Amino acid sequence: MKIKADESVCIGAGMCALTVPAVFDQSEEEGTVVLLQEAPPQDLEEAVRRAVTLCPSGAISVE
């Protein structure tokens, strides 16, 4: 799995960081998404998919 995050559409709602803190963080300044790892371990893939559906702005995606 490879994650993509687009800070320019992120609204800093924090659903990603709340759902998978090991993969997503938020920047100190703007609160927008910071990707901690692009290719998460398999046991986190389901949680990452959940974060993608929870994100209100469509800023994160997986392929």
Place this chain on the structure above:
Amino acid sequence: MSELTMPTTRQRPLDPPEQLTELRQHGALHRMTYADGHQGWLVTGYAAARAVLASPHFSNLTDKQHPPIKAARMNLSDKGKAKLPPGFFLRMDEPEHTRFRKLLTGQFTVRRMKLLEPRIAEIVGERLDAMEAAGGPVDLVQEFALPIPSLVICELLGVPYEDRSEFQQDTKVLASLETAADDALAALGRISAFMYGLIQRKRAEPGDDLISGLVETGELNDEELTGVALLLLIAGHETTANMLGLGTYALLTNPDQLAAMRDDPSAVDNGVEELMRFLTIIHLGPIRTALRDVEIEGVTIEAGQTVTLHLPTANRDPSRFPGGDELDLARPAGGHLTFGHGIHQCLGQQLARAEMRIAFPALLRRLPGLRLAVTPEEVPMRSDMSIYGVHRLPVTW
């Protein structure tokens, strides 16, 4: 002309109006006649509500919207729209909205809110001490549900809590559907003046609070700062307060769920999400207006038509939350729409979560004998307010 007008009468205090549940069985989108005669839409389905909120083709500008119900205060949108202060970004579209929101998101991150947890726990503890010292029965709204979020948001923003008499009455007036437009305008004027004054003071004597920080960025003028601060103060007040009040009522009338919240620490985080989903205190909106023709689930919403998203009904859509009419703290409740969706999704949601995750279990553990001091039927519900909840919650222990 659609015969449907916005249903508001609830048969049971915690369930959406039955008429809406029935409508949802026939589809997600329904033609509806608005209070001013406008032929718009009512959305009762989960997927459709989410799609509208996520779409960039819907506006949240007040002057484009028609009122779904005849609330005296809705006239504010005609008479008072010029008075909404310039920084009130909830009522802005892109790209203006982003400019304001980006200045604030850094202050409301998951991590920042974690840092606030010890102070929130302290505030909750102090309220519980005061309740214990006074002895029951007390009104839980006045003693617990309202002061906690109020103290927290005041500290975060740097608003002196002693000044609350200057704005708490006005935020209440603004949230009431019965308030006449003139009174709402007067209240908005007073509370804006209070905030404007506060911003002047922060400019002269900055503290390490959020408003001082915003002033220091130099990005916003004083009118914009007033609007931003006002939005945060209003939004941070009544919302969490009503979740705490109504949530406690829901738990007291569902004792097995109450026991889970009290006794099982691992049930708390999701339990709070489930309370949010089940109670959906934002019960008359959000409202949006199409900027161009948009197709949602095969239905065309025409440019200029207003859409009301009925979140309490959408949050019980069985296609998303099977058996959703039951309160079940163990159900996977993530993805509920109670904080909205799309670019306006609640900025303060991680703060609200932190407050609720601390306050509910603390209350139930400190006062294990907590019970209603009146019958459930005697608890006055906030059907007359833009945010649902209980007006009062007499409890003892």
